[in-house]
């Protein structure tokens with residue numbers, strides 16, 4: 001985890017970048033080639049955002065092979081004890097979501113100034129290349145931009161604003177520190193009440209999260225926001241919290257936040273030496 005000193009400095013740096021990015025006139029390359037009202041064509045405008053965060057301690061248990069793009073394989077630089085970003089998803093209130101809303105394909109150059117922060121806080125946790133909207137395979141960031149980011153119009157009209165705002169939201173609503181402060185720390189032996197984790201987030205952000213589990217391990221935690229980025233409940237229904245702790249949830253009543261376990265490849269270095277012929 002970053003030190004208490006570097007985190008505020010990074011936030012300040014990102015905030016300055018954001019001001020610089022939004023106050024300059026729109027760059028021609030930022031203009032999206034919009035098709036109809038949204039993805040595939042004619043998808044209607046979304047209702048709210050979900051900030052999806054992943055728990056590396058759970059995700060990285062699946063790592064069977066290492067590669068340079070897999071954040072699970074970075075040894076002591078792996079994001080062991082923090083939630084990392086999966087994506088910022090425009091969603092509909094009915095539980096569905098638009099996808100692939102424009103023909104705008106991902107351009108890594110647009111977000112090159114954010115690269116260090118993205119590598120650290122928005123790493124891919126897999127070697128497999130996710131599908132891009134045109135049917136090919138691409139990077140994790142490209143997948144998230146093309147599938148979800150392009151549907152966030154009119155809130156975001158370019159890649160840079162989408163990634164920068166997502167990073168800023170992630171820092172502002174620091175789920176890892178809220179859970180740590182409430183005593184929910186990574187452990188391979190402790191089980192925590194799901195309701196307690198939900199309450200800790202509700203007390204901090206005044207909105208209910210959505211939690212996804214793999215067996216009894218927390219795999220993903222989603223925070224939801226109105227289009228002006230004020231927090232809101234992830235489920236509109238008044239019995240949402242009941243749903244979360246009963247059969248409709250993917251989580252049991254007691255869940256774990258597994259510690260990050262080395263993949264046995266000892267990070268990238270041994271991946272590289274094992275693959276010296278490549």
Ligand code: U2P
Pocket residue numbers: 050087089091096097144147
């Ligand atoms: O939950 C499994 C996958 O479904 C996609 N998803 C889920 C919820 C939601 O609100 N929006 C959404 O897109 C995610 O797909 P991905 O972005 O990973 O391709 C999620 O992983």
